[in-house]
Amino acid sequence: MHDIKRYLVPDSLDEAVRAAAEGDVTFLAGGTDLMPQTRTGARSFSSTLINLKQVPELRGVSRENGGIRLGALTTVTDVLNDVVLRKAAPVLSQAADHFASDQVRNSATIGGNICNASPAGDMIIPLLLLGAVVELASWNGEAVGTRTMPLEEFFTGPGKTQREPGEILTAIRFPVPGEGFTARFVKFGTRPALDISVVSVGIAGVKENGTLRRVRAAFGAVAPVPVRGRNTEAALEGKLLTSDTIRQASEATQEDISPISDVRASAWYRRELVRTLTTRILNDVSTS
Amino acid sequence: MTVIAKETLIGKRVPKLDAPPKVSGEARYLQDIELPGMLFGKILRTDRVHARILNIDVSAAKALPGVHAVITAADTPNVPLGIGRDNPPLKGDKVRCIRDEIAAVAAETEEIAEEALRLIKIEYEDLPAVFDPAESLKEGAPVIHDKHPDNIPFTFEYSHGDISEGEKESDVILEEKVKLHYVTHCCMGVSGIIANFDSEGNLVVYSQTQIPFMYKKDISPVIGVPPEKIHVIQPVIGGAFGSKLDIYPFEPICIFLARVSRRPVKMVFTREEELVASPTRQPVELTIRGGAKKDGTLTFREVHTVHDNGGYTSWGATTPFVIMQTVSSLYRVPHCLYKTTVVYTNNPYSGSFRGYGNLQATYAVETHMDKLAEALGIDPLEFRLRNAQEEGETTPQGMRFHTCGFRDCLTTAAEKSGFREKHPAYKSGQEGPVKRGVGIASLLHVGGGAKIYRTDGCGTMLKVDDFGKVTVMTGSTDIGQGSETVIAQFVAEELGLPIGSISVINNDSEITPWDVGVHASRTTFIAGKSAQLAARKARMKLLKVASEKFDLAPGQLDLRGGQVVRAEDGEALMDLGKLIRSLHFSTKNDIVMTSEYYEPPSMMQDKEFKGDVSATYAFGTQVVELEVDTETGVVRILRVTAAHDVGRVINQMGIEGQVEGGIVMGIGYATTENLVVENGKVMNPSFRDYKLITAPEVPEIDMTFIETMDKEGPAGAKGIGEAPAICISAAIANALYNATGVRFYELPLTPEKVLRRLREAGGNGA
Numbered sequence A: 001m002h003d004i005k006r007y008l009v010p011d012s013l014d015e016a017v018r019a020a021a022e023g024d025v026t027f028l029a030g031g032t033d034l035m036p037q038t039r040t041g042a043r044s045f046s047s048t049l050i051n052l053k054q055v056p057e058l059r060g061v062s063r064e065n066g067g068i069r070l071g072a073l074t075t076v077t078d079v080l081n082d083v084v085l086r087k088a089a090p091v092l093s094q095a096a097d098h099f100a101s102d103q104v105r106n107s108a109t110i111g112g113n114i115c116n117a118s119p120a121g122d123m124i125i126p127l128l129l130l131g132a133v134v135e136l137a138s139w140n141g142e143a144v145g146t147r148t149m150p151l152e153e154f155f156t157g158p159g160k161t162q163r164e165p166g167e168i169l170t171a172i173r174f175p176v177p178g179e180g181f182t183a184r185f186v187k188f189g190t191r192p193a194l195d196i197s198v199v200s201v202g203i204a205g206v207k208e209n210g211t212l213r214r215v216r217a218a219f220g221a222v223a224p225v226p227v228r229g230r231n232t233e234a235a236l237e238g239k240l241l242t243s244d245t246i247r248q249a250s251e252a253t254q255e256d257i258s259p260i261s262d263v264r265a266s267a268w269y270r271r272e273l274v275r276t277l278t279t280r281i282l283n284d285v286s287t288s
Numbered sequence B: 001m002t003v004i005a006k007e008t009l010i011g012k013r014v015p016k017l018d019a020p021p022k023v024s025g026e027a028r029y030l031q032d033i034e035l036p037g038m039l040f041g042k043i044l045r046t047d048r049v050h051a052r053i054l055n056i057d058v059s060a061a062k063a064l065p066g067v068h069a070v071i072t073a074a075d076t077p078n079v080p081l082g083i084g085r086d087n088p089p090l091k092g093d094k095v096r097c098i099r100d101e102i103a104a105v106a107a108e109t110e111e112i113a114e115e116a117l118r119l120i121k122i123e124y125e126d127l128p129a130v131f132d133p134a135e136s137l138k139e140g141a142p143v144i145h146d147k148h149p150d151n152i153p154f155t156f157e158y159s160h161g162d163i164s165e166g167e168k169e170s171d172v173i174l175e176e177k178v179k180l181h182y183v184t185h186c187c188m189g190v191s192g193i194i195a196n197f198d199s200e201g202n203l204v205v206y207s208q209t210q211i212p213f214m215y216k217k218d219i220s221p222v223i224g225v226p227p228e229k230i231h232v233i234q235p236v237i238g239g240a241f242g243s244k245l246d247i248y249p250f251e252p253i254c255i256f257l258a259r260v261s262r263r264p265v266k267m268v269f270t271r272e273e274e275l276v277a278s279p280t281r282q283p284v285e286l287t288i289r290g291g292a293k294k295d296g297t298l299t300f301r302e303v304h305t306v307h308d309n310g311g312y313t314s315w316g317a318t319t320p321f322v323i324m325q326t327v328s329s330l331y332r333v334p335h336c337l338y339k340t341t342v343v344y345t346n347n348p349y350s351g352s353f354r355g356y357g358n359l360q361a362t363y364a365v366e367t368h369m370d371k372l373a374e375a376l377g378i379d380p381l382e383f384r385l386r387n388a389q390e391e392g393e394t395t396p397q398g399m400r401f402h403t404c405g406f407r408d409c410l411t412t413a414a415e416k417s418g419f420r421e422k423h424p425a426y427k428s429g430q431e432g433p434v435k436r437g438v439g440i441a442s443l444l445h446v447g448g449g450a451k452i453y454r455t456d457g458c459g460t461m462l463k464v465d466d467f468g469k470v471t472v473m474t475g476s477t478d479i480g481q482g483s484e485t486v487i488a489q490f491v492a493e494e495l496g497l498p499i500g501s502i503s504v505i506n507n508d509s510e511i512t513p514w515d516v517g518v519h520a521s522r523t524t525f526i527a528g529k530s531a532q533l534a535a536r537k538a539r540m541k542l543l544k545v546a547s548e549k550f551d552l553a554p555g556q557l558d559l560r561g562g563q564v565v566r567a568e569d570g571e572a573l574m575d576l577g578k579l580i581r582s583l584h585f586s587t588k589n590d591i592v593m594t595s596e597y598y599e600p601p602s603m604m605q606d607k608e609f610k611g612d613v614s615a616t617y618a619f620g621t622q623v624v625e626l627e628v629d630t631e632t633g634v635v636r637i638l639r640v641t642a643a644h645d646v647g648r649v650i651n652q653m654g655i656e657g658q659v660e661g662g663i664v665m666g667i668g669y670a671t672t673e674n675l676v677v678e679n680g681k682v683m684n685p686s687f688r689d690y691k692l693i694t695a696p697e698v699p700e701i702d703m704t705f706i707e708t709m710d711k712e713g714p715a716g717a718k719g720i721g722e723a724p725a726i727c728i729s730a731a732i733a734n735a736l737y738n739a740t741g742v743r744f745y746e747l748p749l750t751p752e753k754v755l756r757r758l759r760e761a762g763g764n765g766a
């Protein structure tokens, strides 16, 4: 706490990125990661703390040219309650429903979940299934400059991303899934409520005549970053969803993941879970 | 004529008296108290597990503005505390486990105190450490305390009969080893204290202790203040469950800080500190061997336990007292041998915790009973019924069961849960990965206190004021269990008053009379009886005064609804207040004030641990029905059917709360809670990774109270505080066996452990 020299609450993106350009800043959104981490000493504040909560450009869920834009400040509760999202991307609402507790959801933002870059971040897996991109803004010397990149390229390690220190994550965008798109997300914690994922598994694709196409698989808490499951996807792409395919895909998950053992679970157990949960998801997809 | 009918509060649903202030925020916990000029104290704890302290440099901390005191062992009398007298409040020469206190600071704010801690420099020389009791016992193992070169601070041995006789009579003999883990109390209110010396050197401590009177005696030599100069005030306590039965280093440390700084000092743990530095349930390894005859009669039982004592000795080391009761006396065991070795390691140390060793004992005994039943081909319920104790028996350990509802508990829980039908049905095999199971387990626990000191008594003083309002001053402490309400009920009952006319004072050692403390499920029984008897004296006095006034014998009068009434028809004769006023607004020169010291008719055990240590005993049976996902290891408890011999229900709502809370605590112990200790370090000191049961995991709980009407207990009651937490873990493990055919020898039954064990056993291993 004693490290903070300046506290800013900008009320425009312009003001926020300018302040950030001065360097040595920490951004604060819902604070549900930042506060516990600074309290335990896992990380410390930079000299300037910028509270982003009043920046209007970072708010709101909107539909624009065939896609959906989630402002970085969209809270998990917002995601859960948004009717547009529920219809267009129920998998996201589903993930929100298994996220923490009401109190935490009311504060926790989707931007914070992504920037915190935990391999167990629960909003990330469904966003990977939806083919999301992130939008970043910074001061280029004269004006606000923005860039976008696919979400799956954003993460570089536990807690690490491609975001430059002065960059603000402004939004997440993804195309509205088309006809036949189906997506599942399963979060496994050791108890049903208020738990950090031990593993999470997401699988999506377009279902046509018993086969899955344009398959996306993603796994949480089983690698240094939330990962796409390329081997799993290959085992499924264009194949009839038979029990053989399902078994092969479930086996293929093991090539996609590299879990570690920690206080929450062993690597062995994480592997078992990913295999079992994948089988269950695929069985469910094949029969529904 | 006004007629008042006789009413009783006994057995009714009486809301806890402390509920409204707790809900509204009126209740003042230690955390809420601020004294003028108060400082904040913080403790520097070691990050080593076993090391010699070479140097402590506090100069920079002392120089920090806002710091009023910095102390180390050198600044204190350094008298060790705890029952082993092995734990100096501040460690000067060496540290023996992760929580060890090295220095402490009192400063104007918590932040300054924390900053000062960071400025303290310590040089160590690490010593070889030991974390496994088996290693500790080996020749040449690191010595933790010079006083005990063998690392064994305590051993216990109990026996009756002759094991070899029992072996000869046995048709089946089975042995198993179970390993039980660390959990901690997780009180909602974290630990804390405020200490203040007045100008005459009297010490006032605001404490969460469960033993206000023993506290004075125990802490006195450690802090060098005579007991008569110590005043203990207990603000509302946010849970204790046994954790506040001992004195821990932070308490004398805070008192030293107050003395050095000459200011009141408050110390409140962070949650992390609470998880690292408060006592745990003792981890125990139990080896149980026992046999039975073909007809299902038990022949002998032999239990050896190794207790990981950690770096110091607190009450955890004495849990064998309770363990041996379950081993020797839950069932009729003709030949019995019990041996314990308590072993120092460089792990955290354990205190007392609801159940006091009985969770560990019952897990071993009741899973073993299940195995024996299976080996004999007898239904597990039948097998238990065949060996269950009965009313009137005296067990070889000397416990006398004047009342005993054990058989009723067994049959009631079995019937209400459908155990007899479900057990064979589930056992015969089930389709699909998710399997169901039912399991049964029972318990024995003291229900009328436990005479571990020469007295197990409790004092009450009671005054009835001039408006018929009663103040009960009891030595007992309410740690949230609802004793205040039960005490008020007993008094209201005797004096025919509504519960709102009774106020209970139970938190100030200068006002309340002596009591042993809240432990051993004794408060309803002993403090309740004490209050009941004190109220009865007041009743006698009031009836006598009234009898003179109305020319009726005391037996022809009664007290109802705040009035003196004629017993036979309930006619109101006089307002109670008026009757009392007539005592002092007259030449009678009297008031109504009584006292009682109730001593239960129990005895201390002899040197062989034999004797009727409690005035009565509580029994219970719990049946668990669950579902286990054999592909993920997830166990979902669907239903718990509990039947408890409680003597008599005093407060229906209170007892339901105790049973539900105990069951939930027991389920936590069995399934999710685990204080992970690796190489002496606590790996999960937060509620993110120390997993308590949350609302969705709480199963449906069906409970029946078996009312055996104890002759000694107040209104027939027995103690129930600890009982409901005791046997659920064994019932869960037995249900898992019923579902999967696999036995579980370690807790907690987390999904990962369950899956691993299922895979290892391959579905066929017991």
Ligand SMILES: Cc1cc2nc3c(=O)[nH]c(=O)nc-3n(C[C@H](O)[C@H](O)[C@H](O)COP(=O)(O)OP(=O)(O)OC[C@H]3O[C@@H](n4cnc5c(N)ncnc54)[C@H](O)[C@@H]3O)c2cc1C
Pocket: A026, A027, A028, A029, A030, A031, A032, A033, A034, A035, A036, A052, A072, A073, A098, A099, A100, A101, A104, A107, A108, A109, A110, A111, A112, A113, A114, A115, A116, A120, A121, A122, A123, A167, A168, A169, A170, A194, A195, A196, A197
């Ligand atoms: C009790 C509890 C339970 C939890 N349960 C879950 C759970 O079930 N699943 C889960 O995934 N997570 C969980 N979390 C973690 C946390 O709530 C989420 O990661 C949350 O989404 C973080 O969002 P926030 O707005 O609070 O982020 P903050 O804590 O404010 O920020 C997190 C990080 O992101 C940076 N940041 C935030 N917004 C931006 C931005 N727009 N641009 C640049 N940088 C930014 C911050 O500087 C910080 O480094 C839990 C946390 C707690 C305390």
